Amino acid sequence: MQQKPQKFTDSPGAARLISQLSDAFAVVENPPYVFPPYDVYAMAAPRTHLEDGLAAAVMDMDGTTTTTEVLCTGALETMMRRLCGLDDRPETPILDHGRDYPHIIGNSTTKHVQYLVNTYRNGFAADAVCRHFIASCAWTLANALDARRAREAENALQVQGLGEALQNPVFQAHCARLKAGAAYNAQTVAPLAAQYQHFLRMESVADLTRIGIEVYYQQYHESLKAIAGGATTHGPVRRRPIEPMPGVGVALALLKGWLREDAARLGDLLAAHLRATTGADEADITAGLARLPRLGAYCAARPVKLGLVTSSIAAEADIVLDEVFRVIRDEIAGWPLPGERRSALLAHFREPGNVYDARITASDSSEIRLKPHRDLYAIALHAMGIAPDMFHRVAGFEDSESGAIAIRAAGISLCCALPFAMTQNHQFAAATHVCRGGMPEVVLLKSFFLDDALF
Numbered sequence: 001m002q003q004k005p006q007k008f009t010d011s012p013g014a015a016r017l018i019s020q021l022s023d024a025f026a027v028v029e030n031p032p033y034v035f036p037p038y039d040v041y042a043m044a045a046p047r048t049h050l051e052d053g054l055a056a057a058v059m060d061m062d063g064t065t066t067t068t069e070v071l072c073t074g075a076l077e078t079m080m081r082r083l084c085g086l087d088d089r090p091e092t093p094i095l096d097h098g099r100d101y102p103h104i105i106g107n108s109t110t111k112h113v114q115y116l117v118n119t120y121r122n123g124f125a126a127d128a129v130c131r132h133f134i135a136s137c138a139w140t141l142a143n144a145l146d147a148r149r150a151r152e153a154e155n156a157l158q159v160q161g162l163g164e165a166l167q168n169p170v171f172q173a174h175c176a177r178l179k180a181g182a183a184y185n186a187q188t189v190a191p192l193a194a195q196y197q198h199f200l201r202m203e204s205v206a207d208l209t210r211i212g213i214e215v216y217y218q219q220y221h222e223s224l225k226a227i228a229g230g231a232t233t234h235g236p237v238r239r240r241p242i243e244p245m246p247g248v249g250v251a252l253a254l255l256k257g258w259l260r261e262d263a264a265r266l267g268d269l270l271a272a273h274l275r276a277t278t279g280a281d282e283a284d285i286t287a288g289l290a291r292l293p294r295l296g297a298y299c300a301a302r303p304v305k306l307g308l309v310t311s312s313i314a315a316e317a318d319i320v321l322d323e324v325f326r327v328i329r330d331e332i333a334g335w336p337l338p339g340e341r342r343s344a345l346l347a348h349f350r351e352p353g354n355v356y357d358a359r360i361t362a363s364d365s366s367e368i369r370l371k372p373h374r375d376l377y378a379i380a381l382h383a384m385g386i387a388p389d390m391f392h393r394v395a396g397f398e399d400s401e402s403g404a405i406a407i408r409a410a411g412i413s414l415c416c417a418l419p420f421a422m423t424q425n426h427q428f429a430a431a432t433h434v435c436r437g438g439m440p441e442v443v444l445l446k447s448f449f450l451d452d453a454l455f
């Protein structure tokens with residue numbers, strides 16, 4: 001029987017203990033206000049195949065399941081434009097795709113904003129920072145998606161030295177107008193900003209990060225509220241602002257065992273995506289199409305538990321998933337399936353709770369424990385009832401470097417990276433597979449990493 005380690009030890013003792021856990025470790029940086037400055041996580045031994053079958057799969061939301069990252073990066077771009085006093089010049093480029101995107105996708109909002117503050121703070125305009133901070137907090141207090149977000153906005157004003165503004169009749173009247181439906185307009189609070197700017201703490205990175213978070217959330221939540229209200233287009237190209245990533249609907253239905261042998265009828269949808277995006281070998285595609293009926297039968301006999309994991313708060317995730325499932329239902333209506341199978345799938349996809357055995361969000365943890373920390377994925381495994389002796393039968397899917405680290409640090413040996421346009425420059429050393437063809441590649445060419453002998 002392995003001896004239980006003592007509660008306290010010295011550096012050599014800690015080194016001996018941690019060396020017994022793994023041959024590879026991830027060093028995860030903490031926010032500047034957290035002790036210690038970094039955590040060290042043992043990484044699960046890498047696995048490329050699921051020799052004993054697939055019991056559960058965990059998937060990221062933004063960028064892996066859905067296209068929401070476009071909204072997130074757009075809100076960060078707006079935040080930067082506002083803090084630099086360039087909000088009236090939308091044509092002025094701010095963020096660089098190659099340089100900045102690897103640092104503003106996949107981590108917590110705090111880390112995204114902190115990176116941008118460190119990189120661009122010399123271009124901030126103090127009057128614009130104060131004006132948009134006050135206006136953003138006022139909008140959130142009037143329109144918050146949840147009570148926790150409103151408390152955080154109020155606390156941000158207090159901590160940054162503007163607590164007095166909360167009692168100012170002008171500020172309160174502005175909040176009332178916003179609650180009644182007035183549009184966000186930072187110029188409306190310009191007199192308040194002039195009155196309080198000398199009280200605002202904005203010297204340190206921590207100060208500017210807290211301010212930036214409020215400016216970011218205002219824009220992001222305004223977009224989400226518009227989507228929840230029925231907005232269906234976004235940006236210069238008129239399209240849905242939130243859509244499932246290619247092949248996700250098919251993969252979810254297949255894993256839950258709902259397609260059975262009819263999975264073969266959807267093979268051409270997956271193959272078309274691979275031919276258009278990856279130039280996959282035609283012989284491999286043909287072999288994958290031949291395996292689909294057996295894969296569908298395997299999953300029908302052994303339905304897979306599914307966990308959705310996101311660094312978004314629950315209120316955000318609810319809006320996103322409702323929209324994603326609405327679009328998936330639209331897709332199902334056009335799938336070449338028998339009418340009875342299609343009707344059953346439409347019923348299954350009426351509500352995310354029918355599909356996911358666990359939905360874990362930032363509201364289940366804390367902003368300081370989000371990816372690349374392991375917490376969200378560890379919570380998901382526990383919520384699905386997957387014990388450590390079953391982790392070798394779990395597959396994890398992520399689109400970002402930090403997400404891949406979080407999966408392996410949570411004890412999941414098989415981690416598949418699904419990079420898309422915004423994360424193609426990420427480093428995926430923690431992943432055991434990198435599938436640039438997305439979920440169609442995972443299904444059609446990899447058969448969810450199951451050994452052929454299993455099905």
